[in-house]
Amino acid sequence: MKANAEVDLLIIGGGINGAGIARDAAGRGLSVMLCEQGDLAGATSSASSKLIHGGLRYLEYYKFRFVREALKEREVLLAISPHIVWPARFILPYENGLRPAFIIEAGLLLYDWLAPRKRLRRSRRIALRGTSEGAPLKQHFTTGFVYSDCRVDDARLVVLNAVDARERGATILTRTRCVVARREDTLWHVSLLDAHTATMTTVAARALVNAAGPWAADVFSDASGYEPGKKLRLVQGSHIIVRRLYAGDRCYVLQSEDRRIIFVMPYETEYSLIGTTEVSFSGDPSKARISADEIAYLCACVSRYFRMPLSPSDVVASYTGVRPLYDDGAKNASAATRDYVLNLDAPPKGAPLISVFGGKITTYRRLAEDAMGKLSPYLKPPQDNCWTAAAPLPGGDMEDGNFDRFLRALRCKYPWLKAEIATRLAHAYGTRAGVILGAAKSTADLGIDFGAGLSQAEIDYLIAQEFALTPEDILWRRSKLYLQLSNDQIAAVRAYVEAHTRTSEHPNA
Template sequence: MSADLLIVGGGINGTGIARDAAGRGLSVLLVEQDDLASHTSSASTKLIHGGLRYLEYYEFRLVREALMERERLLGIAPHIIWPLEFVLPHSADQRPAWMIRIGLFLYDHLAKRERLAASRAVGFPPHPAATILQPAYRRGFTYSDCWVEDSRLVVLNAMDAAERGADIRTRTQLVSARPEGTFWRAEIEDRATFARETVMARALVNAAGPWVGEVLSEKLGRNTHKTVRMVKGSHIIVRKRYEGDFAFILQNPDKRIVFAVPYEHDFTLIGTTDIPYEDDPSQVVISADETRYLCDSVSRYFRAPVTPADVVRSYSGVRPLYDDHAKNASAVTRDYVLDVEGGDDKPALLSVFGGKITTYRRLSEHALEKLLPAMGRAIGTPWTAGSPLPGGDMENADFSTYLHQLTSRYSFLPPRLAHRLARAYGTRAERILGDAASLADLGTDLGGGLTEAEVNYLVAHEWARETDDILWRRSKLVLHVPDGTQARLAAYLASLRTAGPVEGGGRTHC
């Protein structure tokens, strides 16, 4: 087969570039060796944020771009992105209050802010965080950023790309690629069947994240002076430590910060660490030292301490940061570098180094601004900033109003299930529910409200194949479902594979 663009990597950068390119009329093939968002893109702190601490490293351009993107992403994906207040407790042994005020002033004004509240100084009390924090913390600050369902953001970009003509292949790896005239001749392999296929592509995008260097050297036979510095970030999940819909940003004596964030109704997410990493990115796991560090960081502030015994789940990821040779892993730039080779009589190659989830959309635009001229193509008009992602086409980007409309139409849905479906799928929830008039119309409940209709939709439209795809990456139901759900889901997925392709949804589609 042939394509204008062969993209290697199904994380946020790869799927973002695929979406933008498909919308500009390019034929796109994306290959991902595992599931979408299997690695770095599902291992974040789940924040769309400017990066308040990056101001300390004078990353003003990055922070401004991220703040601008925060507003845009909130507008195009209001179902999976929403505002969140952050509480920053302060004491005399931390950065001076005047320094924090200046930083927050810059954070408020580096970019236009329409949807989020400004920062302010607060006391404990009257702020309700007073009942959570140790009595020594009497004052602090609040500011606003956003929460994001990170792996769903990846999937929605892939869905939009596919709906605009892109070919998205999960569990498919690049075996090798070599220039042949003005094209790349690439061999790809389905990891389930081991079937191989030759692809002729005018340009190749290396968005392999932690594997970007491996793709260059082993798959493409290239060398480059640009390298990735791998930094491990780990998070722990504990039972809910406090009531309230606000998060905490906590300053540690080592000058690092740790977030404590309300998570999945019943839990608190705590992270992250910054540890240099040199091993296999696919085998990354949290260490006992990291767990203790995160527990100690929160216990330093909260009245009720957190211990390693409280951890119900953890996850780790490797951030593929551009190596700017900073001595401290926390100080390594989160900015991205796009390296372009070829053009004219040679096939184009673009490699993505670094980046952060908040700026993926702008990174994608920049990638095409660099890549299209090398391909001899007009850049065209950027379009993704104002085009809703699948399910985000709510009037005035108003989630609350849409949730009310959904619950009115499907009054049989339990409130918590209705809220989960609206948050996960936005207006696409109606494609799952169809003309269902009762829960029974959605098929068997496999556990925790996960119905056959929802699984059908995930298999048909979101590339879900295995239990972790559904219970962890497409949702966080693994934290909520009863014993036996995983086995029932595995059996149902096996039955779908035997039966062949399915359509997603309730009775309308089944």
């Protein structure tokens, strides 16, 4: 990193909102720097339900504009990232005594009507008895509804935005913490601490973005003298992972007795993902962990619907994130808005600052566009060109956005590659899978085989191109291969990564 650098825009936070703003700003020709205290998507942005959706349940709170905007973004993200965003069908079993059937049907009709759909099928009522959709469920569930939404690899969505930002000129600094930010006339002076080298650098920025997620209210709690003026409502959301509960690629939407919604989805081939909870949180977000009560709650909800009961002993893994919702005064966490608030602080003769509060992964691109729109009048010259809706993310430049056709071509080019490995690489890297595979004629040409198709060539790519520095970066966020590798295989990955990152140039250099 260049000492005493000066940039147009400095972004604090490497979650989905920070990475999205960095990409948008860099594509407008601005000099951009992003700092993240840990790994990209190291907190909330890798702990979501991994959905791109409008939020069907928000219709109950009359959030029609919010749902429509999210549905519009669903279509955009399908187009620009067909490898990491893909359509899915969701089965909602009808349960007597909860939401009436006519209310559900009306809500789904409205959901379809609000949505601009080019790739997704409409909702409909279905019979469950004697069908594959009803097979995993208890016999008394005879009727249900099916609708379309999308699933996403959330952490990879963050990383690909950061990769694209860097390729457009941005500087991306991981393991780099903002120590203090001071506004001095027309510039922000920000002190950054690189945890890898233990060095401090001061950066001057003409504008500052606070996208620190659950830490957003704390970024300026020291010497800056700035008070954001908005409140965060921190909500803990936890998910559990169990062995696969049913065959097929459909997802289930279960109504709990407290009227919350629980999703059950296929996950990494052999598993099912179940979530999420919503529990008020206070304290250090990095220390959030799933509780026994949350595990019991999720297991009980699944057992209420599925033939095979689920117990806490069936849980093979879990994750927890803290959502930084904007505090709108709602009585409970489920009713709190998922919309975002952009707080602009721009003194007449001072450098501007935008603080990001709330938001959801589905609307990150629109949030970034709105943030740049607010900052544009203070940039010289103003940068008001909106471009991200039509530009594919890295790996998403497939012909007609057709993932299946691309996968067939990849398997044809590399016929020696196992089908499940080819599919994983295609989903993770899209057209850039070819960069990893190169001219390889066999798995031996990819170097060390660490198991589950993870090769030396892939690890080298992740370190060189995707900011990975630790085994956790690779096995948890860049992939989910921690679920498939043995302890000995994970130890081998750890030894290789630690040796490689010790001898290679640090990405922040």
